[in-house]
Amino acid sequence: MKDHVVATTALTKRYGNCNVVDELDLRVERGQIYGFLGLNGAGKTTTIRMLMGLIHPTSGFVRLFDRPVPAERMKVMRRVGALVESPSYYAHLSGRENLRIIATILDVPEKRIDEVLSIVRLSADAGRKAGDYSLGMKQRLGIASALLGSPEIVVLDEPTNGLDPAGIHEIRDLIRAMPREHGITVLVSSHLLAEIDQMATSVGVIHSGRLLFQGPIEDLRARSQGHVRLEVDRPEVAVALAGGLPVRAATDGALELASVVPGDAARLVSALVGGGVSVYRVEERQRTLEEIFLELTSEGAAA
Amino acid sequence: MSRLASAPRAVASASARASAIGLIAADWRRMRGTWILPLTVLGPLGVTLLGVILFLLRGEYMLKPFLAGEVSGWRVAIDQLGMVHIFALGLGAALIASMIVDVEHRSDIWKQLFGMPVSRAKTYVVKFAWAAVLLAVSSALMSVGYAAIMVWQDLGPLPWADLARAAWLPWVAALPLLALQLLLSTAIKNQAVPLAAGIVAPMFGMGMSRIPAWMPWRLMTEAMTSVAGGAAAGGPGEALTWYSQSQVVSASGLSILVLVTLGAAMLAHREIR
Amino acid sequence: MLRMLKVELMKMQWWLVGLLAIGGPALAVLLGVNPGAETGAEAWKLAYGYATVRYSWLFYPLLAGVFAALVCRPEHVGGGWKQLLALPVSRTTVYGAKLVTLAGILAVTNLAFGAVFVAAGMVSGLGAGVPWSVIGMSMLAGWVAVLPLAAVQLWVSSRWKSFGAALALNVCLTLPAIFAAQSHEFGPWYPWAQPLLAMSPFASDQTGSTALNVAPMTLWVVIVGGFVVSLIGGLVTFARADVRQ
Numbered sequence: 001m002k003d004h005v006v007a008t009t010a011l012t013k014r015y016g017n018c019n020v021v022d023e024l025d026l027r028v029e030r031g032q033i034y035g036f037l038g039l040n041g042a043g044k045t046t047t048i049r050m051l052m053g054l055i056h057p058t059s060g061f062v063r064l065f066d067r068p069v070p071a072e073r074m075k076v077m078r079r080v081g082a083l084v085e086s087p088s089y090y091a092h093l094s095g096r097e098n099l100r101i102i103a104t105i106l107d108v109p110e111k112r113i114d115e116v117l118s119i120v121r122l123s124a125d126a127g128r129k130a131g132d133y134s135l136g137m138k139q140r141l142g143i144a145s146a147l148l149g150s151p152e153i154v155v156l157d158e159p160t161n162g163l164d165p166a167g168i169h170e171i172r173d174l175i176r177a178m179p180r181e182h183g184i185t186v187l188v189s190s191h192l193l194a195e196i197d198q199m200a201t202s203v204g205v206i207h208s209g210r211l212l213f214q215g216p217i218e219d220l221r222a223r224s225q226g227h228v229r230l231e232v233d234r235p236e237v238a239v240a241l242a243g244g245l246p247v248r249a250a251t252d253g254a255l256e257l258a259s260v261v262p263g264d265a266a267r268l269v270s271a272l273v274g275g276g277v278s279v280y281r282v283e284e285r286q287r288t289l290e291e292i293f294l295e296l297t298s299e300g301a302a303a
Numbered sequence: 304m305s306r307l308a309s310a311p312r313a314v315a316s317a318s319a320r321a322s323a324i325g326l327i328a329a330d331w332r333r334m335r336g337t338w339i340l341p342l343t344v345l346g347p348l349g350v351t352l353l354g355v356i357l358f359l360l361r362g363e364y365m366l367k368p369f370l371a372g373e374v375s376g377w378r379v380a381i382d383q384l385g386m387v388h389i390f391a392l393g394l395g396a397a398l399i400a401s402m403i404v405d406v407e408h409r410s411d412i413w414k415q416l417f418g419m420p421v422s423r424a425k426t427y428v429v430k431f432a433w434a435a436v437l438l439a440v441s442s443a444l445m446s447v448g449y450a451a452i453m454v455w456q457d458l459g460p461l462p463w464a465d466l467a468r469a470a471w472l473p474w475v476a477a478l479p480l481l482a483l484q485l486l487l488s489t490a491i492k493n494q495a496v497p498l499a500a501g502i503v504a505p506m507f508g509m510g511m512s513r514i515p516a517w518m519p520w521r522l523m524t525e526a527m528t529s530v531a532g533g534a535a536a537g538g539p540g541e542a543l544t545w546y547s548q549s550q551v552v553s554a555s556g557l558s559i560l561v562l563v564t565l566g567a568a569m570l571a572h573r574e575i576r
Numbered sequence: 577m578l579r580m581l582k583v584e585l586m587k588m589q590w591w592l593v594g595l596l597a598i599g600g601p602a603l604a605v606l607l608g609v610n611p612g613a614e615t616g617a618e619a620w621k622l623a624y625g626y627a628t629v630r631y632s633w634l635f636y637p638l639l640a641g642v643f644a645a646l647v648c649r650p651e652h653v654g655g656g657w658k659q660l661l662a663l664p665v666s667r668t669t670v671y672g673a674k675l676v677t678l679a680g681i682l683a684v685t686n687l688a689f690g691a692v693f694v695a696a697g698m699v700s701g702l703g704a705g706v707p708w709s710v711i712g713m714s715m716l717a718g719w720v721a722v723l724p725l726a727a728v729q730l731w732v733s734s735r736w737k738s739f740g741a742a743l744a745l746n747v748c749l750t751l752p753a754i755f756a757a758q759s760h761e762f763g764p765w766y767p768w769a770q771p772l773l774a775m776s777p778f779a780s781d782q783t784g785s786t787a788l789n790v791a792p793m794t795l796w797v798v799i800v801g802g803f804v805v806s807l808i809g810g811l812v813t814f815a816r817a818d819v820r821q
Contacts, residue, residue: 055818077664088659090587090650097586104583105663130654145659281691338741343697347747354754387751388636392748402740409737494739495592502638502743503600505630518761 003030004066005153005185006051011060013046014207022209028153028187028202031179035200035217043087043209044189048157051187052082060121065152078106083159087142095122095141097268098130099148106149116144120174136167141182143174152183152186154178158285160195166193175199193293207297223292228257228265231281232272241275242268246260260284319437326421327427330403335379338401343437344444346395351448354384358456369458376458377465380449387444388469389527390505393520394476395441397501399434400484400493408492423568429487431563439474446470446573450493468548469530476526476551479558480504480519486566516546517554580665580673588677589651593643593652597675597681600639602632602687605696615703621710623702627693627779629788632718632775633754636685640722643681644729647674647818652737657819667815671734678726683719689713707777714775718792721770724802725749728767731810750814769804 002184003121006028014023018190021043038044050053053070062069064076090097093099099113110267117123120140125133127211130141139159146154156175160168176199178184196203196217203220205213213220237250257268265282271280334340358365369379371443417423446466453461487497505520514521525546546554582591605627632768651657663666690711697706733742749768756766773794 049658054657054658054661055820056816074664074666076663081661082659082662084658084662086655088655088657090656091586091591092650092653101583101586102659102663104579105587105660105665107579191715242705307589319796338738338744342744350751353755355754356762357755358603358753360762387754390751391747394751398740399746402738405738405740408777493589493649494590495642495649497644498739498743499592499600501598502635503596503603503632503640 004028005030005064006034006187007066008047008051008064009061009063011047011050011062012058013043013050013055014058019058019209021057024206024209024211025214026204026211028185030152030185031183032202033175033179033186033188033211035196036187037193037196038189038191038206040191042191042206043146044206046209047206048082048084048155048187048189052080052084053077054084056229064114066206067240078149079152079153081146081149082155083139083142083146083156084085085157086161087138089130089133089141090144090229091129091254092128092131095130095137095144096126097140099126099144102145102148108149112148114273116147119147120144125275128250135162135194136164136170139163139167139171143171151184156186156188158189158191160190160192160247165204166204173198184220193290205293205296212296220292225261225285226284228260228268229267229281229283229285230243230255230257230272230279233278237275238272238277241271241272241277304557309472323429326426326449327433333406334403337402337406339399339437340455342395342398342402343441346391346441347444347448349570350384350387350391350445351451353387353470354448354452355455357383358452360507362456364428365537366456376453376456377462378532379456379458380452381465381469383528384449384452389473389523390475392438392442392445393480393505393523394501396434396438396477396481397484397498399437399502400481401501403430403434403493404485404488415558421435423571423573426490427485427567427570428563431482431566435478438477442474442477443470448542456461463532472530472551473523473549475555476523479517479522479555479562481563482559482566483519486562486569489566514566516550517558519558522546522551522558526534577669577672579671581676584647584673584677589646590658591648593646593681596639597685600635600686601685602692603630605637605689605692614728615701617705617707620697620702620707621777622704623697624693624714625709626717628714628775628777629772631689633757633772634750636682636689636718636722636771636775637725637753637774638743639685640678640726641729641750642734643678643685644726647678647681647730647743648733649739655670661819668811671730671814673812674734675727675730675810677721678730682722682726686715686719688699689716706763710777714777717774717793717796718771721774721799724770724799724806727806727810731806731813734814765770765798766789767798770794770799784797798808798817 004025004027007236008024008026011021011024011026012019022042024047026036026047036044036047046055047163050057051064051069053062053073060083065079067076067077090101093101096113096117097118100110103110103113111237114123117126120143122137122140122144128208130138133141139162143156143159146156158230160171161173171194172195173190175186178186188196188199198218202209202215203215203217229239229250230238231254235253235255236254239247242255245264248258250258252255257265257266269282365383368374369376374382407416417427421551446469449469450461450466470481473527484501487500488494491497516522516525529548529551534537617796651660660670694706694711729742729746732745736742754770755764756769757763757772763773
C-alpha cells in the first residue's frame with residue numbers, strides 16, 4: 001500500500017448539466033511534487049476546492065492522509081497548507097498582520113511568522129499594507145500563509161499566475177526546495193506544461209473534468225519518443241515504398257518515421273531514392289510535451 | 304504649437320461627443336442584471352404596500368377626520384405616508400448612488416474605462432443623470448401608489464396637481480442628497496462608508512430646526528411639507544421655517560451644480576491604481 | 577472559539593466601527609435633545625423618550641445591518657472566505673465568532689447612546705434625578721431586541737458580496753417598523769419594530785409587563801424565537817455553502 005497523502009475516488013462535481021469534475025481518481029504520494037495540469041476551465045480549481053472542503057462533491061470521495069473530507073476535515077487541515085486560486089489577503093492589514101491572523105487560528109508562535117516571511121523573502125516588506133503589494137508579493141504572501149502551520153502537504157493553485165519571469169523563477173525554486181529541505185509534499189496546479197515539466201516529479205493531466213493521464217513525469221516524457229522527419233517530393237508514393245518501417249505521412253506533406261534507430265533511417269532513405277522519390281531534408285525531431293499534451297487532450301475530447 | 308494641437312483636439316472632441324451617447328448606453332447595460340432596477344420599482348411598491356397595511360389595520364381611525372369633512376382625502380394619504388416616503392427616497396438615493404458605482408469599484412472597471420477615450424467628467428455626469436432618472440421613476444411610482452390608495456379607499460376625486468407635485472418636488476429636493484452620496488460613493492471605495500453616512504444623515508435634517516433649510520435632508524422635509532399643504536396646515540416634521548416651492552427648487556439646483564461639479568472634478572483628477 | 581474571536585477583533589476596521597458605534601449615537605443624542613424648561617425625573621424620562629424614537633426606529637436597526645456587513649467585509653473583499661475556511665476551523669466557529677463580534681459592537685453602540693444621552697442631559701440642565709433604572713433597562717432591552725434582526729443581516733451579509741444589496745433589504749424591512757409599532761395587533765409580531773418598542777421608556781406602561789419592557793409572548797416568540805430561527809438558518813446556509821469566490 002502506498003502512502004497516499006491525497007486520494008480521491010470517482011470525485012464528481014456537477015454544475016447544471018455539466019460535470020465540471022468527472023469521476024476523478026487523484027493519487028498524490030508523500031514526498032512528490034505533483035503537477036496538476038490542465039487548460040483554464042478544465043476543473044483544476046474546482047477539484048482543489050473539493051480537496052479543501054470548500055465546496056461539496058456531487059458524488060465521490062476525498063481522502064487526505066487517509067481520512068475522509070469534509071467529514072474529518074478539522075483533523076487533517078492542520079497538516080495541509082493551501083493557496084487556492086488568486087491569493088487571499090486582508091487589504092487593510094500589513095503582510096505581517098495578515099499572517100498573524102492565520103497564526104492565531106493555527107496557534108503557531110510569532111517566531112514562525114518571521115520564518116515563513118524569510119522563506120518567501122517578504123521580511124523587508126512585512127510592515128506594508130497587503131493591498132499595496134504587487135501581484136508577485138501577494139502571491140508570496142499566500143504561499144507564506146500556506147507554509148505557516150508547518151504542513152505536510154501544500155496545495156498551490158496556479159501559484160505563478162500573472163507573475164513576471166523573475167517571479168515565476170523564484171516561486172519555482174521555492175516549490176522545488178519544499179520536499180528536499182522541509183519534507184513537504186506539494187500539489188501544484190498549472191495550465192503551463194513547461195512549468196510543470198520543470199518542477200513536478202509526478203503529473204496528472206485533467207481536461208474537461210476528466211483525468212487523462214496520471215503517473216511519473218518520466219512516463220509522460222517517454223511519450224515524447226523522437227521521430228525522424230523527411231521532406232520529400234511525392235509523399236503518397238513514399239509511404240508505399242517504406243516497406244515494413246513505421247512511416248506515416250504528416251499533415252504538412254512530410255514523412256514521419258517513428259523510430260530513431262540509425263539503420264531504419266538509412267534504409268528508408270535508400271528505398272525512397274531507389275524508388276525515384278527525391279529526399280530534400282532529413283531531420284530528427286523530439287516531440288515536445290506541448291504536442292503530447294495536445295494529443296492527450298484531443299484524445300480526451302474525442303472519447 | 305497650439306495650431307498643431309488643435310486638429311487632433313477637434314477629432315477628440317468629436318469622438319467624445321459621440322461617446323456621450325455610448326456612455327449612457329454603457330451604463331444602462333451595466334445596470335441591467337444588478338439590484339438597482341428591481342430596487343427602483345420595489346421601493347415605491349413597498350411604501351404603497353405599507354400604506355395598504357396601514358389602512359387595513361387602522362383605516363377606521365385614520366378616515367374619521369376625512370369622513371367628518373375636516374380634511375381632504377389627499378391629506379389623509381399624505382399625512383400617513385409622507386414621512387416614510389421621505390425616508391425611502393433619501394435612503395434609496397444613498398443605495399442607488401452606491402450601487403451605480405459599486406460595479407466599477409469591485410471589478411476595477413475604472414481603469415479599463417479610463418483607458419478608453421472617454422471624458423472622466425462626462426462619465427461622472429452620466430452616472431449622476433442615470434441615478435437621477437432612476438430616482439425619478441421611483442418618485443413617479445410613489446404618486447401612482449398614492450393614487451391607487453386613494454381610489455381603493457374612495458378618498459374622493461384624484462387631486463392631479465397634488466399628485467404631480469408629490470412626484471416631482473420631493474424628487475428635486477432629494478437630488479442634492481443623491482449628488483452628495485454619489486460623490487462619497489465614488490471617492491471612497493469601501494461602500495460601507497458612504498452607506499453608513501447615508502444612514503446617519505437623516506438625523507441631520509429630519510425636523511431638525513438647528514440645521515439650515517438648504518441642507519440636503521432638511522430640504523427634503525421642506526419639500527414634503529410643501530407637498531402636504533404647507534406650514535399653515537402643519538405637515539410632518541417640526542421644522543420652523545418653511546421653504547416655498549421655488550426656494551426648494553433653487554436651493555436644490557445650486558447644490559446639485561456645486562456637488563456634481565465637485566464630483567466630476569474629483570474623478571477627473573484622481574489617480575486610478 | 578476564543579481564538580476566532582480574537583481573529584475577528586484583529587480584522588475589523590476599527591476606525592470605521594468606532595466612528596459609527598460611538599459617533600453615530602452621540603450625534604443622534606446631540607441633535608435630538610431639546611432643552612426644555614422642565615427638570616427632574618419626569619423631564620429626563622420625556623427627553624429620553626424623545627431621543628430614543630428615531631434612534632431605535634431607524635438608526636439602531638440600520639446600523640445593525642451596516643455592522644453585519646462590516647463584519648463580513650474583510651472576507652468578501654480579499655477573497656478571504658476560501659483561505660479562512662480551508663484552515664482547521666469549523667464553519668460554525670467562524671460564523672459564531674462573527675455573530676458574537678456583531679452583538680458586542682451593538683452592545684457598545686447602545687451603551688454609547690445611553691452614556692451620551694445622560695451626559696447631554698446633564699449639560700443641557702435636566703438636573704438631578706437621572707432615571708438610571710429606566711435607561712439601563714432600555715439599553716438592555718433594545719440590545720436584546722435588535723439581536724434577531726442582526727442575525728438576519730449576518731445571514732444575508734455572509735452570502736451577498738454587495739454591501740448595497742444587504743442594506744437595501746435592511747432599509748425595506750426597517751422603514752415599516754414605525755407603522756408596525758403603532759399597531760397593537762401587528763406591532764408585537766414584527767421583529768424590526770422590537771428595538772423601537774423595547775427602548776421606549778413608556779413601553780412598560782403600555783404593555784404593563786415584564787423584565788424587558790416587552791410582553792412575554794413577544795419576548796419569547798418574536799425575539800428569542802426569531803433569533804434562534806435566523807441563527808440556525810444562517811448557520812446551516814453558511815455550513816452548506818459552496819465557497820466559489
